[in-house]
């Protein structure tokens with residue numbers, strides 16, 4: 001799995017606690033052209049529910065990663081490409097930076113080959129991820145750029161994730177964060193819901209992640225965001 005994420009331009013995040021739209025099926029997510037699926041959410045995510053979802057996605061041939069916000073009790077490999085582990089840089093609670101991680105590492109043998117960390121910068125104060133992590137979202141462009149730079153050069157992170165969950169972010173901030181990175185990849189998530197918003201954010205980020213649009217508008221809307229991302233990539 002090690003570097004699969006380096007080629008992703010569009011990723012779909014499935015929240016185990018949210019139903020799919022109408023008659024959509026999990027298997028159809030791959031038909032949108034999205035590069036990978038991340039299973040993850042902020043509230044009420046349980047290991048059992050995640051494992052059920054991995055089973056529901058068994059026929060899908062694109063990579064499937066779990067982004068745990070719970071304490072995994074077993075290293076679940078069947079049907080999974082790996083785990084993406086968030087480290088929240090602007091959290092007010094060390095649990096989200098290294099606390100939960102330390103407990104997890106202590107509690108089991110981890111096969112590090114299947115682990116990839118992500119340096120999160122949480123930027124929508126109204127989101128549940130901001131509430132849960134007690135994130136300081138009162139950041140201007142230079143603050144965000146500094147977090148991105150330190151993520152890469154001090155913490156050695158290979159992925160910096162600007163998390164605007166629930167709202168479309170400021171493209172000038174996203175562009176500035178990407179410009180400051182040398183080789184780390186800039187992930188962007190938040191508020192992408194149609195072709196135009198996907199095109200706009202794919203023009204300033206390396207990888208865009210869509211979440212709510214899957215649950216609220218469905219597979220066809222996700223496919224539209226893939227088209228936006230593809231066109232933005234071809235333009236550049």
Ligand code: 1GP
Nearest residue numbers: 165166189190191211212
């Ligand atoms: C959430 O970054 C993702 O973790 C996607 O955000 O749900 O707003 O698309 P949305």
